Amino acid sequence: MKIFTFDTTLRDGTQGESVSFSVDDKLTIAQKLDELGIDYIEGGWPGSNPKDKEFFTRAAGLQLRHAKLTAFGSTRFAKNPVEEDRNVRALVEAGTPVVSIFGKTWDLHVRRALGITEDQNLLLISETVKYLKDHGKEVVYDAEHFFDGYAANPDYALRTLEAAHHAGADVLCLCDTNGGTVTARLVEIVSDVRKRFDGIIGIHTHNDSDLAVANTVAAVEAGVTHVQGCMNGYGERCGNANLASVIANLELKLGHTTVGPEKLAGLAAACRFIAELANLTLRNDQPFVGRSAFAHKGGVHVSAVLKDSATYEHIAPERVGNRQRVLVSDLSGRGNILYKLKQHGLGDRLSEDARRELLERIKQLEYEGYELEAAEGTFELLVRDALRPGAQFFDVDSYEVSTRAGGTGGSHTTATVTLRTQDGAHSATATGHGPFHALHVCLRQCLAKVYPQITEVRLTDYKVRVLDSNRGTAAKVRVLIEWSDHRKSWATVGVSDNVIEASWRALVDAIRLELMRLTEQDSSVERAVEDYCWGV
Ligand SMILES: [Zn+2]
Numbered sequence: 001m002k003i004f005t006f007d008t009t010l011r012d013g014t015q016g017e018s019v020s021f022s023v024d025d026k027l028t029i030a031q032k033l034d035e036l037g038i039d040y041i042e043g044g045w046p047g048s049n050p051k052d053k054e055f056f057t058r059a060a061g062l063q064l065r066h067a068k069l070t071a072f073g074s075t076r077f078a079k080n081p082v083e084e085d086r087n088v089r090a091l092v093e094a095g096t097p098v099v100s101i102f103g104k105t106w107d108l109h110v111r112r113a114l115g116i117t118e119d120q121n122l123l124l125i126s127e128t129v130k131y132l133k134d135h136g137k138e139v140v141y142d143a144e145h146f147f148d149g150y151a152a153n154p155d156y157a158l159r160t161l162e163a164a165h166h167a168g169a170d171v172l173c174l175c176d177t178n179g180g181t182v183t184a185r186l187v188e189i190v191s192d193v194r195k196r197f198d199g200i201i202g203i204h205t206h207n208d209s210d211l212a213v214a215n216t217v218a219a220v221e222a223g224v225t226h227v228q229g230c231m232n233g234y235g236e237r238c239g240n241a242n243l244a245s246v247i248a249n250l251e252l253k254l255g256h257t258t259v260g261p262e263k264l265a266g267l268a269a270a271c272r273f274i275a276e277l278a279n280l281t282l283r284n285d286q287p288f289v290g291r292s293a294f295a296h297k298g299g300v301h302v303s304a305v306l307k308d309s310a311t312y313e314h315i316a317p318e319r320v321g322n323r324q325r326v327l328v329s330d331l332s333g334r335g336n337i338l339y340k341l342k343q344h345g346l347g348d349r350l351s352e353d354a355r356r357e358l359l360e361r362i363k364q365l366e367y368e369g370y371e372l373e374a375a376e377g378t379f380e381l382l383v384r385d386a387l388r389p390g391a392q393f394f395d396v397d398s399y400e401v402s403t404r405a406g407g408t409g410g411s412h413t414t415a416t417v418t419l420r421t422q423d424g425a426h427s428a429t430a431t432g433h434g435p436f437h438a439l440h441v442c443l444r445q446c447l448a449k450v451y452p453q454i455t456e457v458r459l460t461d462y463k464v465r466v467l468d469s470n471r472g473t474a475a476k477v478r479v480l481i482e483w484s485d486h487r488k489s490w491a492t493v494g495v496s497d498n499v500i501e502a503s504w505r506a507l508v509d510a511i512r513l514e515l516m517r518l519t520e521q522d523s524s525v526e527r528a529v530e531d532y533c534w535g536v
Helices: 023-036 050-059 086-093 107-114 118-134 146-152 154-166 183-196 212-221 243-252 267-277 299-307 334-343 352-368 376-387 435-448 469-474 499-519 523-533
Strands: 004-007 040-044 068-074 098-104 138-144 171-176 200-205 226-229 395-405 411-421 424-432 458-466 477-484 489-496
Touching (some): 004 243, 023 040, 023 050, 023 267, 050 068, 068 086, 086 098, 086 118, 098 107, 098 118, 098 154, 107 118, 118 138, 138 146, 138 154, 146 154, 146 183, 154 183, 171 183, 171 212, 171 226, 183 200, 200 212, 212 226, 212 243, 226 243, 243 267, 352 376, 376 489, 376 523, 395 435, 395 499, 424 435, 458 499, 477 499, 489 499
Parallel strands (some): 004 226, 040 068, 098 138, 171 200
Antiparallel strands (some): 395 411, 411 424, 458 477
């Protein structure tokens, strides 16, 4: 059955504490949601703030192929005749084909929040819906606090729906505004409404009880055909129903049509894209679309998944645009490593001993606090070392770094590095912006004499993390350094109780990896490692 998808990331989603979009972001996201095949995109509340008003003005220029843009607002104020209500007029002026309005369901809210009688509230609902219908709008009526209102006074809650229905509302959307309704109760209420009303019933849930997706899916099973939610579950307090998970469940578990199987494969990319614009990291453990959603770490799981992915995966990850990942870790059996090497045609190049040794080294490093999943550069170096034992390129004789501070001139850092290559000893001294920079300059100066090509790599990020924080300043630190060239980026990692030593190890690994790559073009190693570490 076709289930209509109504996205409110740009309206309810922006009520989330850490979510903020510029008007440009909102326009870009609307375009992306349209590409994903979403039916309705609620863009904002034009009567409430200038940003949303500007959004609708500029959204008129969007070339949406499928989605209907929707403006959101409330029923008229009690004191205003509907045609003079500024908010309602702003809804018409937003120029969207669809308008969603919320009205009060709960008698408590009618009396306390609005301070009017129950009959007056019914009039607000019916007059506002009728006015919008008379102006040619498709109207989604959001019954605010429907489930709480129904619990308090079912007759009145149903009368508010009736008011909207008789005035011509196209969708009666039942809202669990406070997110406190448990699934079985919600299904009972939805079923009662379904029996009493023809036409499209919708569902809008919040996640305060961690049930928003479950409630939405259950509501569909009880006869709802219009689902509202936010991508990645953004939204006020604990968020709205995660529309991405709702879509995946409806399509893949219940056999309904939302965006269709082809567009469904763009789901993970759309979620990442929106997270990026929200300046939030997509949660790794986000169901269906997160990096870890199909990541296997335990040795038993890995060996089973290699035989048949259905053993530990509830769907084929490709259907939602995600990928299976097999993680490198201290928990892994030998299957993990062999899996990727084999996949990239490298399995046969490692002897049984080399494989065992590689695994032992990985386990040892992880035990020491290395995090290889986040440091594919270091991991790639380990694999290359195993494939090509003895390719050392250089041995470090010594390194030294000192920082002198005092007077008014700030601090000065100088480093000296001496290393040995096959054609003898090389030494360099350099100053830098801090110890790491000075060492980096020295190392490259030494090696540039032997390997003049070694200049293309840029350092893009440097992170230090304390591993055993209960040991205070004597704690071990892990330094993660990110690098990139014109093609891609990668990270190397170093662990020590000395931050300079940890940085130095990550630096030396990065340089050795560069030399490995320069002297042996072996893209299959890089691809195997990328698959391991990033998966998506
Ligand atoms: Zn809401």
